[in-house]
Structures are given as structure tokens and as C-alpha cells.
Amino acid sequence: MCGIVGYIGRQPAKKILIDGLRELEYRGYDSAGIAILQDSGFSTFKALGKLINLEKKSTSFETKGFSVGIGHTRWATHGKPTELNAHPHMGENSYVVHNGIIENYQELKNELQSDGVTFISQTDTEVIVHLFEHYLKNALEAFDAFKMMLSRIEGAFAILLVTTTKKNQIFFAKSGSPMILGINSEDEKFFGSSDAALIGKCENVIYLEDGDYGYLDEKDILLYNKDDKRQHLTFTSLPTSKLSAQKEGFRFFMEKEIYEQHDVISDTLIGRLSDEKIIFDELDDNFLDGINDITFSSCGTSYHSALTASYLFERYAKIKTSVEFASEFRYRSPLLNSSTLFVVISQSGETADTLETLKMAKDAGLKTLVICNVDNSSMVRLADYTILARAGIEKGVASTKAFATQVVVLWMLSLYIASKRKSLDTKEIAKEIKILREVPSKTIVNDELHERIHRLSKRYLHGHGFFFIGRDVFFPLALEGALKLKEISYLHAEGYPSGEMKHGPIALADPELFTIALLPKNMLYDKSKSNVEELSARDATICAISPVNFDKADDFIQISNTQHYMLEFFEMMVVVQLLSMEISIRLGNDVDMPRNLAKSVTVE
Numbered sequence: 001m002c003g004i005v006g007y008i009g010r011q012p013a014k015k016i017l018i019d020g021l022r023e024l025e026y027r028g029y030d031s032a033g034i035a036i037l038q039d040s041g042f043s044t045f046k047a048l049g050k051l052i053n054l055e056k057k058s059t060s061f062e063t064k065g066f067s068v069g070i071g072h073t074r075w076a077t078h079g080k081p082t083e084l085n086a087h088p089h090m091g092e093n094s095y096v097v098h099n100g101i102i103e104n105y106q107e108l109k110n111e112l113q114s115d116g117v118t119f120i121s122q123t124d125t126e127v128i129v130h131l132f133e134h135y136l137k138n139a140l141e142a143f144d145a146f147k148m149m150l151s152r153i154e155g156a157f158a159i160l161l162v163t164t165t166k167k168n169q170i171f172f173a174k175s176g177s178p179m180i181l182g183i184n185s186e187d188e189k190f191f192g193s194s195d196a197a198l199i200g201k202c203e204n205v206i207y208l209e210d211g212d213y214g215y216l217d218e219k220d221i222l223l224y225n226k227d228d229k230r231q232h233l234t235f236t237s238l239p240t241s242k243l244s245a246q247k248e249g250f251r252f253f254m255e256k257e258i259y260e261q262h263d264v265i266s267d268t269l270i271g272r273l274s275d276e277k278i279i280f281d282e283l284d285d286n287f288l289d290g291i292n293d294i295t296f297s298s299c300g301t302s303y304h305s306a307l308t309a310s311y312l313f314e315r316y317a318k319i320k321t322s323v324e325f326a327s328e329f330r331y332r333s334p335l336l337n338s339s340t341l342f343v344v345i346s347q348s349g350e351t352a353d354t355l356e357t358l359k360m361a362k363d364a365g366l367k368t369l370v371i372c373n374v375d376n377s378s379m380v381r382l383a384d385y386t387i388l389a390r391a392g393i394e395k396g397v398a399s400t401k402a403f404a405t406q407v408v409v410l411w412m413l414s415l416y417i418a419s420k421r422k423s424l425d426t427k428e429i430a431k432e433i434k435i436l437r438e439v440p441s442k443t444i445v446n447d448e449l450h451e452r453i454h455r456l457s458k459r460y461l462h463g464h465g466f467f468f469i470g471r472d473v474f475f476p477l478a479l480e481g482a483l484k485l486k487e488i489s490y491l492h493a494e495g496y497p498s499g500e501m502k503h504g505p506i507a508l509a510d511p512e513l514f515t516i517a518l519l520p521k522n523m524l525y526d527k528s529k530s531n532v533e534e535l536s537a538r539d540a541t542i543c544a545i546s547p548v549n550f551d552k553a554d555d556f557i558q559i560s561n562t563q564h565y566m567l568e569f570f571e572m573m574v575v576v577q578l579l580s581m582e583i584s585i586r587l588g589n590d591v592d593m594p595r596n597l598a599k600s601v602t603v604e
């Protein structure tokens with residue numbers, strides 16, 4: 001998740017920019033850069049890895065007197081983490097930093113390239129600066145060129161741009177990605193993509209609205225809204241707590257991470273979908289050579305992603321899969337066969353048990369792939385192939401957005417393999433891709449839903465246990481729902497296949513047994529419904545989550561009516577995450593740091 005800072009004033013700009021970026025480190029990043037403009041021209045520094053590398057590269061540089069500067073921390077989405085792909089991106093006389101996605105960048109890039117413009121990075125961002133300079137060359141004023149550029153780009157963005165044509169100005173725009181403008185009594189002006197970057201530097205801020213754009217210099221700020229109307233400047237005072245600023249208005253990191261799932265899933269998808277094809281630049285033509293089956297190995301939530309994948313892979317790619325708990329696999333003398341693709345799934349890339357199984361597979365000569373959220377982690381360094389989940393740094397111990405992005409990657413991978421093995425035709429793949437594009441919107445949390453879950457949660461603070469039940473991919477989702485609840489509420493919860501309840505657990509049914517029933521319309525609805533009715537008949541307390549009203553339930557959470565079970569999967573995922581969180585909050589637990597748990601389990 002990228003971070004942006006900007007500064008205009010007379011203090012040493014390098015320190016201000018890097019300090020601001022340091023406050024955004026919690027968002028995760030793999031490279032960073034700054035561009036500072038003084039009378040003498042631009043000074044630019046970029047470095048891979050941590051900010052200390054950027055500091056080392058710029059040790060001998062200092063500004064004297066007035067300067068303008070922009071800075072950025074980048075979490076790779078479009079193009080690998082390299083210095084060339086790090087921001088700020090350069091034109092002939094200008095630099096830009098950008099958060100978000102320029103959806104029509106390829107079309108703009110083609111247009112600029114045919115005009116003779118050379119691109120040096122793989123990013124979508126670079127089109128912004130070239131497009132701006134293209135209009136500037138047509139003898140427009142810098143601000144007019146900036147506006148022309150804005151009128152051409154589509155997608156989500158927060159942008160800062162500086163140019164030698166106007167050495168004392170910063171141009172800015174916001175649409176979909178956050179951007180805050182701050183001032184202090186010394187006439188200094190700041191930008192940040194989050195409060196955290198501004199606390200301690202300025203007291204008064206404007207939270208820019210979508211469609212806002214403009215420019216500022218030492219004296220003035222010109223702010224326009226989406227209708228091109230000049231805005232009166234209304235400042236609010238900045239919060240003072242850095243920790244709460246990092247939570248961006250949410251009570252817990254877990255809550256923030258649930259809410260940002262639609263954004264990070266968009267990042268997971270970007271560049272990987274065409275109308276009829278899944279694109280994984282990370283995989284080569286030999287990837288599936290000699291492969292007959294797949295073994296997944298992982299722990300905890302990542303195990304649930306693997307289990308979900310096994311349904312999708314067998315359904316779409318028609319390839320045999322097995323799913324292993326890494327902690328079991330490593331000690332049970334498994335038979336390893338070189339025709340097996342060995343896939344480890346891990347948010348952190350450091351989980352000791354999963355890492356060990358990856359080593360075992362490598363030693364046995366198997367082809368290996370890791371699906372991971374952390375670039376340069378131990379697993380990423382070891383595996384033959386890596387696909388990054390792109391969830392951004394996950395701080396809440398209970399995993400949410402990492403799970404969501406893992407499942408999206410695995411669903412895409414099942415389609416990628418299906419196309420290579422020709423188990424689905426182009427039309428069928430195109431249909432699934434259309435559905436994949438709808439996933440981000442299905443994970444947006446609406447206030448009404450959250451409020452309903454909050455109200456319901458007070459009825460689920462006791463009882464002698466919870467069963468989350470579902471069929472097909474909703475069984476791993478049930479496991480995940482139960483795990484979330486256990487981790488942060490400390491209440492006993494189990495995930496179970498709906499059809500298995502009658503083989504034993506139904507003996508527990510009474511009003512104090514809470515059943516969270518996942519009832520998708522598009523996957524085995526009648527079968528699942530009968531299973532829930534069996535429980536209802538025995539007086540278990542039922543909370544049903546479904547698009548279809550269900551009169552045997554004590555409580556009902558309605559999700560939207562869609563045409564695909566995976567869209568129901570992602571909507572229900574958000575519901576079970578929020579339900580666990582609300583129960584935990586009511587019980588007064590520490591949602592982000594539940595007892596006895598650690599974010600990365602590097603011991604066996």
C-alpha cells in the first residue's frame with residue numbers, strides 16, 4: 001500500500017519528506033523515493049527496501065532555503081519492486097508520485113509511445129508525467145496541462161506533481177485514493193496520504209474530496225472541486241495520536257483491514273486480467289510441464305485458502321489436488337512425486353512449518369510455487385515461482401485481507417491452469433473473469449450491514465459453542481469464520497461441512513448452540529437448507545447468512561442477490577469477519593492483539 005508525502009517551505013526538505021514517509025511505513029512498502037526541486041533543479045533519490053537505504057543514498061544532499069519536494073513509498077502492484085519502478089516518476093522536466101491505479105494507462109501509453117515518448121518503468125504511473133508534459137509542450141500553462149492530463153486519466157488516484165516550469169508550485173489531485181493537505185503558522189505546506197505523515201508538522205488540514213485538484217505555492221492554495229469550481233479553504237484540526245492516525249479512523253487495524261478489502265482485491269487483480277485471459281507474468285511457459293497434480297501446504301487461515309482452492313482447481317482446471325496442514329505434512333514421511341506442483345500459501349512467508357515443507361519439496365526435486373503477501377520473505381526467496389497476494393501490510397493478528405487476496409489469486413490461478421489444460425473454453429474463462437471483476441464491489445462494507453451485525457452481535461456473547469457450517473467452498477469459509485471467532489472472542493467455535501452435522505455434532509443441538517449457517521443461493525442451496533432445518537428442528541439457535549430469506553432462522557443477515565457462488569463467498573466472508581470482530585469488541589477483548597497469538601509463527 002503506497003504512501004505519499006509532499007512539502008513546500010524553507011526547512012530541510014529531505015528530512016521532512018523522509019520523516020513523513022517513516023510515519024507511513026505501517027502501510028508496507030518495498031521501495032521509496034523523493035524528488036526535491038530547488039532553483040538549481042531537481043535532486044532525486046530512489047532506493048529498494050527500507051527507508052534507511054534511501055537515507056544512505058542521499059546522505060550528502062541537503063537543501064538550502066526554499067524548496068518543493070515530493071516523496072513516495074511503493075508497495076509493488078504494477079511491475080516488480082525495482083528502483084526504476086519506484087516513484088517519483090520522471091518526465092523531461094517534471095516528477096510525479098501517485099497512489100492508486102490508472103486503469104486506461106495502456107491505451108495512453110500506446111498513444112504517447114506512438115508520439116515518440118520513451119517509457120522507462122513498467123508502472124501505470126509513468127503515463128501521468130508524460131501526458132502532463134505532452135500537453136505542456138503544446139504551449140499550455142502548467143496548470144492547464146495538469147488539468148488536461150487529469151481529464152484523460154481513468155481510475156483511482158492521489159497525485160502530486162512538480163515541474164521546473166513552475167519551480168515554486170506543487171500540483172495535486174485526488175480521486176479515490178486518500179490525500180490530505182496541511183499548513184502551519186510558518187507558511188509551510190504539506191501533503192500526506194494519511195494523517196500519520198502530518199502529525200507534529202502542521203496543525204490544520206484539509207481532507208481532499210474525490211475530484212478535488214489544484215496547486216499551491218508558498219503563499220496561496222488554489223483548490224478546485226470536481227465541477228471545476230474554486231473552493232473556499234476550510235481547515236480542520238489534525239488529530240494528535242499517531243497510532244490512531246495509522247488506523248485511519250477505524251477502531252482497530254482489523255476493522256480497517258476488513259474495510260480496505262475491496263481496494264486490495266483491486267490491486268490483486270490489476271494487470272492480471274484481460275477480457276478472456278488470466279495473465280501471470282510471474283509464471284513462464286514451462287510452469288506446468290510434467291505436472292499431473294497439485295499439493296497445497298499451509299497453516300491456519302492460509303490453510304483455509306488452500307482448501308477453497310482445491311474445490312476451484314478440481315472444478316475448473318480438472319487437476320487433482322491435495323491439501324495439507326504443513327505442521328502435519330513435515331513429520332509424516334509423505335510420498336513426494338516430481339509430477340506434483342507443490343504450492344505453499346502464506347501471508348508472512350515466514351511460518352516455520354510451511355517453510356519447512358517448502359524445503360522438503362525442493363529437496364525432493366518438486367516444482368514449487370509460493371502465494372505470499374510479503375516480497376523477499378524466506379518462502380519467496382526459496383520457491384521456484386512466486387505470486388504476490390498484494391494485500392498490503394496486515395497488522396491485525398487475525399488475518400482478513402490476506403485471506404481475501406489469497407483466494408482471489410487462487411481462483412485466478414485455477415482459471416489460468418484451466419486455460420492451459422483446455423478444461424474450460426475461452427468463453428467460460430471470459431465469464432469467470434467478468435465475475436472476478438465484480439469481487440471488489442462485493443467486499444465494500446456498507447453502514448447498514450455493519451450496523452445490523454453490530455446489533456446482532458449482542459445475542460452471541462455466551463452459549464456453549466458455535467458451529468459455522470457450509471458446503472463446497474463455503475465449508476472452508478465456515479472454517480475461517482470459526483477460526484476468526486475463536487481467535488479474537490475466545491469463544492469455542494467449529495467450522496463443519498453442513499452435511500456432516502447429522503453424523504455426530506447434531507447431538508449438541510440446543511438453544512445454547514449457535515449455528516452460523518452459510519446458505520448461498522448459487523451453490524447447493526436446497527441441500528444446505530435441509531441441513532440447517534435439521535438443526536432448527538432440534539432447537540439450535542440459527543443465524544443464517546443468505547441472499548434468500550429463511551424463516552427457520554432466529555437471525556438472518558441478508559447478502560445481495562448475485563449469479564455466482566464466489567460473489568456470495570466474498571460477501572459472506574465480510575459478514576463473518578465483522579461478526580467475529582463485533583463479538584470480540586463487546587466482550588472487551590484486544591481485537592488486534594488477541595491473547596496467546598503472534599502475527600508470524602516462526603517457531604514450530
Ligand code: F6R
Pocket residue numbers: 299300301302303345346347348349350351354397398399400483484487599600601
Ligand atoms: C489466523 C492467522 C493464522 C495464520 C497462520 C499462517 O487469523 O492469521 O492462522 O494464517 O499462522 O500464517 P501465514 O499465512 O503467515 O503462513
